[in-house]
Amino acid sequence: MFVLEYIKNPKVVGAIAPSSKHLAYKMIECINFKRAKCIVEFGPGTGVFSEKILSRVSEDTKVLLVEVNNEFYSNLNKIYGHKKNVIIINDSAENIDIILKKHNIEKVDYILSGLPFASLPREVSKIILTKTAGLLNDKGEFITFQYSLFKLELFKRYFSNINYKKEIRNLPPAYILRCKGGKK
Numbered sequence: 332m333f334v335l336e337y338i339k340n341p342k343v344v345g346a347i348a349p350s351s352k353h354l355a356y357k358m359i360e361c362i363n364f365k366r367a368k369c370i371v372e373f374g375p376g377t378g379v380f381s382e383k384i385l386s387r388v389s390e391d392t393k394v395l396l397v398e399v400n401n402e403f404y405s406n407l408n409k410i411y412g413h414k415k416n417v418i419i420i421n422d423s424a425e426n427i428d429i430i431l432k433k434h435n436i437e438k439v440d441y442i443l444s445g446l447p448f449a450s451l452p453r454e455v456s457k458i459i460l461t462k463t464a465g466l467l468n469d470k471g472e473f474i475t476f477q478y479s480l481f482k483l484e485l486f487k488r489y490f491s492n493i494n495y496k497k498e499i500r501n502l503p504p505a506y507i508l509r510c511k512g513g514k515k
């Protein structure tokens with residue numbers, strides 16, 4: 332499924348295979364699941380990170396999965412559509428402000444991203460990062476992974492505090508970036 336979707340739209344899918352479970356674990360390890368009221372995931376794909384999030388959250392935590400690809404969306408809907416606290420949206424992360432408003436959500440605790448910023452149009456990245464920084468609450472975090480640190484300077488324009496670590500047990504190895512202090 333992943334390879335096929337990559338062939339159809341390489342710049343949007345951005346990878347030929349889903350992330351490894353090791354990368355998924357590092358993406359979620361800092362989340363305070365007890366305190367989080369709302370977690371958003373951009374670009375869940377086949378749901379490697381979603382699965383980890385949803386196996387840990389309480390039923391009181393709202394989880395929004397925002398996936399632009401129709402096939403991935405349908406698949407996620409089949410797996411998680413029955414869960415009361417999960418909202419699955421077939422739209423671009425560019426519209427996250429409208430999506431949250433529609434669901435009466437003002438601020439978010441965590442935004443996890445699998446988006447391929449390296450291949451997304453610059454304007455699309457700009458819109459998503461501006462809205463992300465503005466929608467996180469004061470202690471909120473934007474957690475993303477990248478295959479290189481090429482886009483670090485871009486993220487620094489939107490977040491004042493960024494730290495990162497590497498996970499080599501992924502193909503290709505990836506950096507996990509924790510971005511705090513969203514610039515409003």
Ligand SMILES: C[S@@+](CC[C@H](N)C(=O)[O-])C[C@H]1O[C@@H](n2cnc3c(N)ncnc32)[C@H](O)[C@@H]1O
Pocket residue numbers: 343344345346348349350373374375376377378379380397398399400403422423424425444445446447
């Ligand atoms: C590199 S894949 C990551 C998939 C999954 N998170 C993983 O790590 O295996 C990127 C995902 O982002 C989705 N995507 C790309 N642009 C998007 C956008 N503007 N809004 C929402 N999802 C998007 C793609 O369809 C794809 O599912």
